[in-house]
Amino acid sequence: xxxxxxxxxxxxxxxxxxxxxxxxxxxxxxxxxxxxxxxxxxxxxxxxxxxxxxxxxxxxxxxxxxxxxxxxxxxxxxxxxxxxxxxxxxxxxxxxxxxxxxxxxxxxxxxxxxxxxxxxxxxxxxxxxxxxxxxxxxxxxxxxxxxxxxxxxxxxxxxxxxxxxxxxxxxxxxxxxxxxxxxxxxxxxxxxxxxxxxxxxxxxxxxxxxxxxxxxxxxxxxxxxxxxxxxxxxxxxxxxxxxxxxxxxxxxxxxxxxxxxxxxxxxxxxxxxxxxxxx
Amino acid sequence: xxxxxxxxxxxxxxxxxxxxxxxxxxxxxxxxxxxxxxxxxxxxxxxxxxxxxxxxxxxxxxxxxxxxxxxxxxxxxxxxxxxxxxxxxxxxxxxxxxxxxxxxxxxxxxxxxxxxxxxxxxxxxxxxxxxxxxxxxxxxxxxxxxxxxxxxxxxxxxxxxxxxxxxxxxxxxxxxxxxxxxxxxxxxxxxxxxxxxxxxxxxxxxxxxxxxxxxxxxxxxxxxxxxxxxxxxxxxxxxxxxxxxxxxxxxxxxxxxxxxxxxxxxxxxxxxxxxxxxx
DNA sequence: ATAATAACTGACTGGTCAGTCACGTGTCAA
DNA sequence: TTGACACGTGACTGACCAGTCAGTTATTAT
Numbered sequence: 001x002x003x004x005x006x007x008x009x010x011x012x013x014x015x016x017x018x019x020x021x022x023x024x025x026x027x028x029x030x031x032x033x034x035x036x037x038x039x040x041x042x043x044x045x046x047x048x049x050x051x052x053x054x055x056x057x058x059x060x061x062x063x064x065x066x067x068x069x070x071x072x073x074x075x076x077x078x079x080x081x082x083x084x085x086x087x088x089x090x091x092x093x094x095x096x097x098x099x100x101x102x103x104x105x106x107x108x109x110x111x112x113x114x115x116x117x118x119x120x121x122x123x124x125x126x127x128x129x130x131x132x133x134x135x136x137x138x139x140x141x142x143x144x145x146x147x148x149x150x151x152x153x154x155x156x157x158x159x160x161x162x163x164x165x166x167x168x169x170x171x172x173x174x175x176x177x178x179x180x181x182x183x184x185x186x187x188x189x190x191x192x193x194x195x196x197x198x199x200x201x202x203x204x205x206x207x208x209x210x211x212x213x214x215x216x217x218x219x220x221x222x223x224x225x226x227x228x229x230x231x232x233x234x235x236x237x238x239x240x241x242x243x244x245x246x247x248x249x250x251x252x253x254x255x256x257x258x259x260x261x262x263x264x265x266x267x268x269x270x271x272x273x274x275x276x277x278x279x
Numbered sequence: 280x281x282x283x284x285x286x287x288x289x290x291x292x293x294x295x296x297x298x299x300x301x302x303x304x305x306x307x308x309x310x311x312x313x314x315x316x317x318x319x320x321x322x323x324x325x326x327x328x329x330x331x332x333x334x335x336x337x338x339x340x341x342x343x344x345x346x347x348x349x350x351x352x353x354x355x356x357x358x359x360x361x362x363x364x365x366x367x368x369x370x371x372x373x374x375x376x377x378x379x380x381x382x383x384x385x386x387x388x389x390x391x392x393x394x395x396x397x398x399x400x401x402x403x404x405x406x407x408x409x410x411x412x413x414x415x416x417x418x419x420x421x422x423x424x425x426x427x428x429x430x431x432x433x434x435x436x437x438x439x440x441x442x443x444x445x446x447x448x449x450x451x452x453x454x455x456x457x458x459x460x461x462x463x464x465x466x467x468x469x470x471x472x473x474x475x476x477x478x479x480x481x482x483x484x485x486x487x488x489x490x491x492x493x494x495x496x497x498x499x500x501x502x503x504x505x506x507x508x509x510x511x512x513x514x515x516x517x518x519x520x521x522x523x524x525x526x527x528x529x530x531x532x533x534x535x536x537x538x539x540x541x542x543x544x545x546x547x548x549x550x551x552x553x554x555x556x557x558x
Numbered sequence: 559a560t561a562a563t564a565a566c567t568g569a570c571t572g573g574t575c576a577g578t579c580a581c582g583t584g585t586c587a588a
Numbered sequence: 589t590t591g592a593c594a595c596g597t598g599a600c601t602g603a604c605c606a607g608t609c610a611g612t613t614a615t616t617a618t
Contacts, residue, residue: 022301025605036567038608047606150460153436157428161473169472177472181429184467185460193448193456194440304575315597317578326576565614574605582597588590 005043005053007033013054013094021051052113059120062090066127076134077179083131084175087124087155092162128152136186143186145194150185154178214276215240217269232266235259239273284322284332286312292333292373300330331391338399341369345406350499355413356458362410363454366403366434371441407431415465422465424473429464433457494519496548511545514538 011032015024026047030037044050065086069079128148132140140147155178162169218240222233235256242248242256257273260266290311294303305326309316323329344365348358407427411419419426434457441448497519504512514535521527521535539545 020301022299026607027605037606038567039565041607042565146456149436149440150433153432153434154429155432156435157432161428174472177425180467180469181464184463187467188459188463190459193453305577306575316576317597318595320577321595560618562617563615565612567610567612569609569611571608572606575603576601577603578601579599580597581599582595584595585593587592 001057002043004035004039008035008040008043008050009054009057012050013058016051016054052116055113056116058090058094059116062086063120063123065090066123069127070130076131080131080135080179081172081175083127084155084178085171088159088162088169088171088174091155091159124152140186140189143189143192145196146192147182147185149194151178151182154181211243211276214269214273215243218243221266221269231259236266236269280336281322283314283318287314287319287322287329288333288336291329292337295330295333331395334392335395337369337373338395341365342399342402344369345402348406349409355410359410359414359458360451360454362406363434363457364450367438367441367448367450367453370434370438403431419465419468422468422471424475425471426461426464428473430457430461433460490522493548494522497522500545500548510538511542515545515548 008029012024012029015029015032018024026040027037029050030040033040044053066083069082069086072079072082074082125148128151129144132144132147158169158174158178218236222236222240227233239253239256242252253273257270260270287308291303291308294308294311297303305319306316308329309319312319323332345362348361348365351358351361353361404427407430408423411423411426437448437453437457497515501512501515501519504515506512518532518535521531536549539549
């Protein structure tokens with residue numbers, strides 16, 4: 001990521017957080033960065049793609065840190081503590097932006113954003129699930145959905161305080177306080193309320209990619225290229241052909257996809273392909 | 280409130296919730312209502328004032344219902360249960376709208392909106408405080424800020440599920456589930472984490488009790504008693520009279536308050552009095 | 559030094575939208 | 589029937605803004 005891009009992400013996320021996405025003009029962003037408006041469009045395709053980049057940048061960082069916990073050598077309790085601390089740190093750091101834009105559909109949310117959001121939620125869920133099981137044992141399995149909802153809620157409650165009071169809380173103390181409350185809750189558990197399906201469908205944001213959709217996308221890009229000798233065109237063509245085969249060979253597709261690495265035009269379709277193959 | 284205004288509020292809040300405030304044009308709203316754009320401006324001064332009206336409408340309704348709980352004749356536990364149920368009902372009903380505008384300041388928030396928001400938060404805080412004290416006793420006083428933050432968080436967590444899964448949860452069951460968890464948490468409490476000031480400064484909200492509010496509350500209880508010979512009635516009457524005196528004599532009030540110790544009806548007002556005198 | 563290329567600029571374009579206003583239209587009393 | 593008044597309309601205006609592009613400046617290669 002170039003310095004310029006980083007600068008824009010930095011300033012823009014501040015402005016978005018302060019005034020909202022719609023209320024912040026590209027001009028304001030470029031003014032804050034001390035660059036021209038035209039220059040902005042050398043770094044980002046559009047205002048919306050900037051939003052995506054910001055979200056990608058922040059959520060990648062959070063996902064990485066959450067992932068690290070799982071491989072950390074420490075007691076279950078310490079890892080659980082770290083889980084909270086990291087969330088408080090990262091969310092507090094970018095809270096305004098993340099809270100504002102990710103929670104609700106206040107900003108243009110497209111498929112890609114949703115994909116990333118789902119990934120983030122999924123990772124957080126997965127991490128919390130693992131940590132709870134490590135710490136309290138398999139017997140709480142059935143209570144996981146409720147516990148996760150409650151703990152996320154509690155985190156959210158304190159994050160609001162952190163956001164408004166700016167750093168007035170010690171994250172480690174807070175993490176331990178919450179863990180102690182979790183101990184109490186788990187001690188008193190009887191019957192669960194939520195079933196796993198209810199939690200997972202939360203957000204109703206499952207965007208499965210259909211084959212038809214992919215093939216259509218590929219055709220559209222091919223039409224834009226026109227040149228049948230073009231490397232990208234040929235690669236897309238091969239992928240399209242292969243996908244139509246009920247038992248398509250993944251290696252063929254991945255191979256061809258490597259030819260699309262540098263094609264801006266195919267960026268979107270490549271991302272969709274990756275998600276499709278992982279489904 | 281005229282039918283026209285109501286119609287606009289109805290349709291607009293749907294549209295705002297679906298697409299956001301900025302992304303919804305007045306034209307879209309008037310189209311949805313089947314009226315002309317000019318007609319819109321007969322009912323509302325501006326798009327922003329519509330937003331305020333919507334918010335006022337919903338929050339007034341919620342505040343009224345929360346206020347009703349405090350004067351409800353039922354066990355502390357049942358009133359606490361109702362507190363949750365009402366929040367789930369009202370917030371779920373207007374969740375999209377409320378969530379959108381509370382969480383992110385994506386829309387123009389002016390002083391009036393903030394005032395209303397503070398009033399809403401204050402009422403919810405006050406109600407929760409009263410209900411918690413009624414149910415668990417004065418000993419939890421010191422834990423109130425933490426409890427309120429956690430409970431609000433937990434409510435928030437389940438509201439998200441309700442919003443996305445649309446009515447898939449039984450609110451009474453859910454309320455009782457949360458109360459049971461609260462029991463557990465309270466059982467295990469040791470040292471509090473938050474101090475009252477930290478919570479109160481959240482969002483710059485101050486919950487000062489006004490004299491007018493107190494006098495109104497006292498009048499309401501007097502009306503419920505009716506019997507002008509009743510000890511509680513007389514005590515409240517004296518307190519009310521004393522409060523109207525700019526240099527009211529605290530000893531008179533405290534003395535009269537001791538007569539209210541055993542009056543369940545006056546519990547709330549006594550607590551408010553204590554807080555008022557300590558201000 | 560010069561050419562070639564990359565990086566950058568900001569005036570401009572096409573489009574959207576909140577809010578206005580001159581012009582109906584329906585109603586009701588005189 | 590008339591005229592006064594409330595209610596309603598939608599074309600219009602001015603402001604704003606995302607995105608473009610012809611032109612300028614900085615950098616690097618020769």
